Amino acid sequence: MTTSAIFLMIAALAFLWGGLAISIVHLNKYTASHAAARATEDAVAGDLGQD
């Protein structure tokens, strides 16, 4: 493979799969840190997803 082809393949994979990994980690951290507050809000509001 040419050097530029190898570079582009690695860069694309790193950006996309790295972006996916970071977005999952970020989402999990956010969800965990807001879980307690969210449970309280839901209990107060009775939000079960309905209109």
Next chain:
Amino acid sequence: MSSTTVPAAKSREAWSGQAGFIFAAIGSAVGLGNIWRFPGVAYENGGGAFVLPYLIAMLTAGLPILFVDYALGNRYRGGPPTVFRRIRKKLEWLGWFQTAICFVIILYYAVIIAWAASFAYFSLDLRWGEDTTKFFTQDFLHLTAKPGVTVDFVGPIVWVLIGVWALTLFILASGVQKGLERSNIIFIPLLVILFGALVVRGLFLPGAIDGLNAFFTPNWAALAEPKVWLAAYAHIFFSLSIAFGIMITYSSYLKRRDNLTGPGLVVGFANSSFEILAGIGVFSTLGFMAQQQGVQIADLEGIKGVGLSFMTFPSIVSQMPGGQVFGVLFFTSLVLAGLTSLISLLQVVSASFQDKFGWTPRKAAIIVGSVSAIFSVLIFARTEGLHTLDTVDKWVNEVGIVGSAIIMLAVLLALKMLPVLRDHLNAHSSFKVGPIWLGLVGVVVPLVLLSMFVLEVLNVLRNPYSGYPVWFNALFGWGSIGLMAILVAIFTAAKWRTSPDVFKPEPALPNERIHAVSQHGGAHSAPTQEES
């Protein structure tokens, strides 16, 4: 509409949690196009250099419009007709237009899944023989030489198609949690495992490096061509299933205070990650084929779409050791990717009818699914089904979906709704959007879409698509758009059996004017804050 004759809307179904929504949204985004369209589009538009406009298109158009869809569905809580009616009563037709787009796509999408299921079975004994093109077009499809209108049905396709519809109806009738969510939680990991195995096998084939070289070697001069950038924006737009109701419907099943942008980023990156994986798998395999035939990759024909899947790949499967397993992996991957997208398309139509006529999910699935199945068989299981499919697909995607997106963004701009959607996204989401997002969805994306739309309409008017007769393109191409217009008129005029106007969006936001929030069901325009 009288408030005394229509009952209040029933409780809306909901995802069991964030993961269920994410799997379903990925299932919708990752479809046939990821496997058979992206690699060919990338190769034809600069190879490795295409990665740059593709990533820019994802970040500047794909994700921003995905967030628009999420905000619309989650704030106004319904299928597309309900959502747009709740913004302005006169906009209900736009929701039905998006629903009609999904309905038409469903009709031919199911047929492709039926073909893929048949070929997964054929892989076991390599039934296509030496001449895969002849097998697909003549022995399998019984394709007519010239496009026309026949009433000759292909028996084996009809039966497999009925099986696909039976499975789809079963999933849809089982509801959001037990049907959509559960099927996606099974199908998506299975798809990744099967396709991952296929990619690994492809990488170890002789000639695979040549294929990857062809796919990733950049032609930087291509970046100076506007058509390459338009191809990138067009591809990401179709790939993410945005602006025609699917993500609006799916996000309406999230709870009101759910995180929207965080899961959106996961869905967007997962979709593109799978596409790059598909590019590697497909081109490493094409490299093997080129080496076997002693030609260059550039000399190969059928490197995308139906040709890639049902003519080129069977030929490759026949040439490689252990090809049967490879064939089963490839065609089963197509079935899974297609099925999860088909379910999402059908859910849009089902949800629109549930909302308007107060039907249960099961009743909507049975009625909508049965009608779709009948039309699907009648139109696309005939001997000239491939010609019809090709034409309808072209018009629905490049005129219907792009037109729908332009109108949707124009309406949101004209009604000054974008700041409202921004505030809704930022109220509970992990990733905040701001002026850049407003600029992208308010200026950049509409301009790009408008360019795509004008160029494509001019193209199909000047050049008969795919060499088909003008009357054929008019009947099935413009005819599809005409059919959608008729469906829009009928269902917009139909009487609501529920009360979509008894609704108040949350959280209350300043400067939001929506249609009708009277608790008595009366329709009028009033600022939300005055109601609260």
